[in-house]
Amino acid sequence: MLSDVQRKKFTYLFKVMDTEKNGNINKNDFLIYVRNYASLYDLNVDSPAYDKLKSSALHWWTKIHDLIDKDKDLEITLQEWLAFQTMYTEELVQRDDTQHLYSFVITLFDLVDKNSDGAVGLSEYTQFLRAWGIETDFKAVFRRLTGPDSDTLTRNDFVNLLWEFYTSSDPDAAGNYIFGPFSPDDPLCTGGVIKQFLTRLFN
Numbered sequence: 544m545l546s547d548v549q550r551k552k553f554t555y556l557f558k559v560m561d562t563e564k565n566g567n568i569n570k571n572d573f574l575i576y577v578r579n580y581a582s583l584y585d586l587n588v589d590s591p592a593y594d595k596l597k598s599s600a601l602h603w604w605t606k607i608h609d610l611i612d613k614d615k616d617l618e619i620t621l622q623e624w625l626a627f628q629t630m631y632t633e634e635l636v637q638r639d640d641t642q643h644l645y646s647f648v649i650t651l652f653d654l655v656d657k658n659s660d661g662a663v664g665l666s667e668y669t670q671f672l673r674a675w676g677i678e679t680d681f682k683a684v685f686r687r688l689t690g691p692d693s694d695t696l697t698r699n700d701f702v703n704l705l706w707e708f709y710t711s712s713d714p715d716a717a718g719n720y721i722f723g724p725f726s727p728d729d730p731l732c733t734g735g736v737i738k739q740f741l742t743r744l745f746n
């Protein structure tokens with residue numbers, strides 16, 4: 544069973560990834576994400592960077608569709624999402640092996656590491672979250688993820704942070720923040736839009 548903190552995190556992520564805000568996750572949400580990203584960062588649709596972004600985003604969609612869309616109607620409901628996350632989290636805890644997350648991490652990391660240099664910096668992280676419609680104190684959130692001694696995140700950091708996102712029920716765990724502040728009570732949840740959205744979500 545998911546703890547209250549885990550349920551909040553997964554519900555938050557579901558609502559964020561439903562970019563068209565119609566109550567489910569489908570392929571269109573990922574295409575909207577790519578369009579948002581391209582328009583926010585002046586990415587030309589004919590550029591290799593755009594191709595990489597689109598193929599990473601659609602690869603993510605294909606993966607989650609295969610795993611989570613139980614009735615294969617090409618739409619993932621919150622119920623399907625939470626059922627999968629419950630099962631997957633239990634499996635992770637049972638195996639107790641962070642490497643089990645590796646294929647998901649590669650998919651996610653490829654999407655965030657826009658210049659493909661094997662490290663994610665603050666600007667790449669900011670662009671990743673902003674295209675999902677998230678506004679926050681990106682620098683403070685990123686610092687929480689990197690810790691005080693580093694300015695970038697490696698694939699291995701992503702594995703560890705994602706592990707915490709999935710398995711930790713500690714509301715202050717750094718990994719909780721990998722997709723931005725997940726609770727309206729968090730002081731880093733400064734963005735007006737997301738704060739309103741989260742307040743609506745949890746009240």
Ligand SMILES: [Ca+2]
Pocket residue numbers: 560561562563564565566567568569572
């Ligand atoms: Ca949707």
Ligand SMILES: [Ca+2]
Pocket residue numbers: 612613614615616617618619620623
């Ligand atoms: Ca479905």
Ligand SMILES: [Ca+2]
Pocket residue numbers: 656657658659660661662663664667
């Ligand atoms: Ca990079």
